[in-house]
Amino acid sequence: MSREPAGRDGPGPPPAAISARGLTRRFGALLAVDRLDLEVPRGAIFGLLGANGAGKSTVIKMLTTLLPPSGGEATVAGFDVRHQSREVRRRVGYVPQLVSADSALTGRENLILSARLYGIGRAAGAVRVAEALRFMSLLDVADVLVRKYSGGMIRRLEIAQALLHGPEVVFLDEPTVGLDPLAREAVWERLLDMRARGSTTVLLSTHDMEEARELCETVALLHRGRLAVQGAPAELVAGIGPEATLADVFVKYTGGAVEQGGGYREVARTRRTAHRLG
Numbered sequence: 001m002s003r004e005p006a007g008r009d010g011p012g013p014p015p016a017a018i019s020a021r022g023l024t025r026r027f028g029a030l031l032a033v034d035r036l037d038l039e040v041p042r043g044a045i046f047g048l049l050g051a052n053g054a055g056k057s058t059v060i061k062m063l064t065t066l067l068p069p070s071g072g073e074a075t076v077a078g079f080d081v082r083h084q085s086r087e088v089r090r091r092v093g094y095v096p097q098l099v100s101a102d103s104a105l106t107g108r109e110n111l112i113l114s115a116r117l118y119g120i121g122r123a124a125g126a127v128r129v130a131e132a133l134r135f136m137s138l139l140d141v142a143d144v145l146v147r148k149y150s151g152g153m154i155r156r157l158e159i160a161q162a163l164l165h166g167p168e169v170v171f172l173d174e175p176t177v178g179l180d181p182l183a184r185e186a187v188w189e190r191l192l193d194m195r196a197r198g199s200t201t202v203l204l205s206t207h208d209m210e211e212a213r214e215l216c217e218t219v220a221l222l223h224r225g226r227l228a229v230q231g232a233p234a235e236l237v238a239g240i241g242p243e244a245t246l247a248d249v250f251v252k253y254t255g256g257a258v259e260q261g262g263g264y265r266e267v268a269r270t271r272r273t274a275h276r277l278g
Contacts, residue, residue: 015078017042017201022072032058034225043198047216048205054222056205077168093162093170103147118165132160152183172204209246228253
């Protein structure tokens with residue numbers, strides 16, 4: 001029997017969707033994430049900003065139980081990532097940087113496979129697959145092989161796969177890396193639709209300042225594994241000056257410049273490069 005997290009069904013407000021205190025990860029002598037504190041309310045889109053190598057992917061892997069923390073503690077959907085990892089995994093969806101959709105299958109077949117992996121029955125799975133294809137605007141290409149998809153279609157399919165089991169929290173690691181502007185905006189539209197529904201919390205990592213400004217109520221800027229600053233994008237910008245942008249906030253707290261697709265092969269290659277760089 002799983003342990004219910006404190007406060008989940010008791011009096012008072014429900015626990016945050018994500019809560020981290022002193023979260024730390026070392027790889028030998030490298031301190032990849034250094035005593036990170038985060039609090040993400042339910043139903044929000046929360047952004048982890050930072051250059052390649054800042055620790056964003058490592059944070060996501062710890063919160064999704066793919067990497068054990070070296071120190072500190074964290075809960076996701078009210079469950080402890082160390083001691084209740086199975087419960088965490090049941091309640092989250094995860095879209096990694098690397099392409100996760102199978103290019104040899106159609107979009108519909110990818111979703112049917114995901115439904116089976118999540119233990120969703122055949123009848124319920126058929127309904128959810130149809131709903132996911134409709135919500136992600138993929139009905140017209142549902143029976144086309146994914147190798148023929150554009151980068152934006154691939155990303156929307158991967159998000160649909162991650163949402164299929166109705167997770168409480170979805171983690172998106174660089175969701176629009178390698179996409180052209182039109183494909184990027186299509187992904188943004190779907191994420192904003194999710195926020196309007198208010199049923200799913202989204203944590204996304206990005207070094208795209210426009211993406212963070214358009215999508216996120218709150219952002220946390222990581223620099224060399226440490227939390228440099230956190231707040232609403234408009235508040236952070238206002239703290240710099242009347243003509244400032246979120247890119248100026250990035251430069252102030254990191255001392256560096258902001259770094260700014262095509263089909264399946266190109267997107268896969270771009271994401272592999274981004275993943276290798278951190």
